[in-house]
Amino acid sequence: MAATSVVPVPPGPMEREWTTPDRGTVGIIFLIVTETALFSIFVVTYLVYIGKSLNGPYPREVLSIPIIASICLLLSSWTVYRAEHALQHNHLDRFKLWWIITILLGGEFLIATGVEWYHLITKEHFTISTNLAGSTFYSLVGLHASHVIVGLTFLLLVLIVTLAGFPIQTQFRRVRFLSWYWHFVDGIWVVVFTVVYIIGR
């Protein structure tokens, strides 16, 4: 018994250059696929239960369209792209600037959601247990908000290590994956916004 194996390497040159896709790229794409599957079930539930609540308050009475928060979140998709672009070209100061703006815009969205929920719960008495609209509203918007929190946490982490002097440009790949995740969170908001504030009202 040979202690090591015969690794098959056939004679002759390779037929052609051998490249495979980057593992991180594949990983983040399929993470987004599985997250999409998760969201789609909550979206379907929301759509199925529109108008099925047996008692009020109903969405059209209590929900107001969060225009500013939505603009902030969608704008942050563009700013995070600017930041990624700046990092790619090694403009570290510009990267920091756009990155901070992204965090501020994301934070504004989260605060706006918090204010909206506070208003709904304390003033309108519209809670998760009020009716089906409440259950579906808080679960769908809450699921999205929890993804915003995860995204913001990672954005902040990148900001902190960058400000602490870590050479973030060496981690460009990971910054790019984070920005893709952020785009995904923003994209989902378009769906959630349409379903909750336009169709659902």
Next chain:
Amino acid sequence: MASIDYPLEHPKIHPREFSFSETLYAWVATVDHKRLGLMYIVSALIFLVIAGIMASVMRIQLAVPNNHFVDPDTFNRLFTMHGTTMVFLVGMPIVAGLSNYLVPLMIGARDMAFPRLNAFGFWIFLFGGLLLYYSYIGGSGLSGAGSAPDVGWFAYAPLTEKAFSRGASSDFWALGVMVSGFGSIASAINVIATTISLRCPGMTLSRMPVFVWVMLVDAWLILVALPPLSAAQIMLLLDRSLGANFFNTQAGGSAVLWQHFFWIFGHPEVYILIFPAFGTLSEIIPIFSRKPIFGRPAMVGAVVAIGFISLGVWAHHMFAVGMTSWSNTFFAASSMLVGVPTGIKIFNWTATMYGGKLRFATPMLFCCGFLLQFLVAGLTGIMLAVAPFDWQLHDSYFVVAHFHFTLIGGLVFGVFAGLYYWFPKATGRMLSEKLGKWHFWLFCIGFNMTFIPLHFAGMLGMPRRIYTYAAGRGWESWNMIASIGVIFQAAGILFFVWNVIQSLRFGERAGDDPWDAWTLEWATTSPPPEYNFEKLPVVRSSRPLWDLKHPQDPDWKFE
């Protein structure tokens, strides 16, 4: 010995060279795909024995009419925990374990794409499972009612709502299963990234072993099918703990919606579970027939087809709910359609054997058992896909017999085939053929003895999940025979356990390539070193070791 020529350090396999705590630390802290794969498989086998004991207790209870071996509440917990364990804590880790161990070796990679995510996946699966079992202690909750979950493995609403399921048992069910599901998702992302990104030079998709293809599609199914279950479980937990109304019929919620969500997960899930068996058969049958697999592109195409069609058949579990006739027709047709690619696979395995030089070693015996039994399971499946037939036999023992034929006769036989086939690779020692044949025949006889009669009991009207039954309905003899079959199955499993214990210490040394096989995992040592391959292999055909062994007649000249 050639070891002089290769002074590379090999991993220490024998724990006696290390102290116990060092060994323990090495296993707990490992990120090596082979160790994680083995830990997945070993935990799956332990859960298999636990859930098997539960099944045996149920068979004792049902052996004779009017039996009082266990009380009704215990019986409800038994079938719930048996089903949940078998699906989520046996089937799922088998998927993850086999693909973790074998996929990198087969594609000539040194590890999975994300080794730490891999370790995370295993541990969160294991603790999810322990959380589920903790319900036996903590399930009574603050209200002091309930113990282990007793709502059935598909936990239909509104039975799981707070009003009907007191205590914390259903919370444990939802949380335990959801948490272990995160592990499956982590492992699935890993398998996909590994397969796409870490293939060794020359390993194009068209040359990839069929096993790897199957596990790739399996990972895809996990990614799209598991989140619906997690979503539904989140809703259930919101219902139970925050008073949401998703499945609360009093507030307009829909119990049928839970069924839809559960089976959107549940039907792809049965394909997720059977795929490892499809994979092992596609590797083992060619080796033991000395023929390349018949219709390789058709095999891969069939798996990919199942990966999509199986997402659109879920409501055939719900014919008895009262859907529209259009829905019934659609789901009956799509369910029959999924039988087509499955049939292609059965035909191709048989065609691989046809005219081959067959060697009936234990792995091959289990494959043959699979072919016959899975065929029966497929045919009863087609019968149940006919909506009016299903109305007759819905929730009867006929259904129980059908899915045990797929999951034991199919999955478990396929997995045993794989364990006998790859055990030499993982441990460096062969499993005993003699004990293996005892295992096969006892298990095969016992399995058929248990589950063939249950078809008849079901057709005579015996509903599933009953705690006991009255005499004189014609069910007694079928149930008695079924219960006797369990003795044979248990004996078979004991032979397997004994075989593993014996062979680990005294088994014949396997060498690198005991089966004269063709895929890359047999090119490295048994057990493989931590880095798998000293030099990354380069492949030019779908059978790289054949090319190496037959330089005059390599495959790449013809592919």
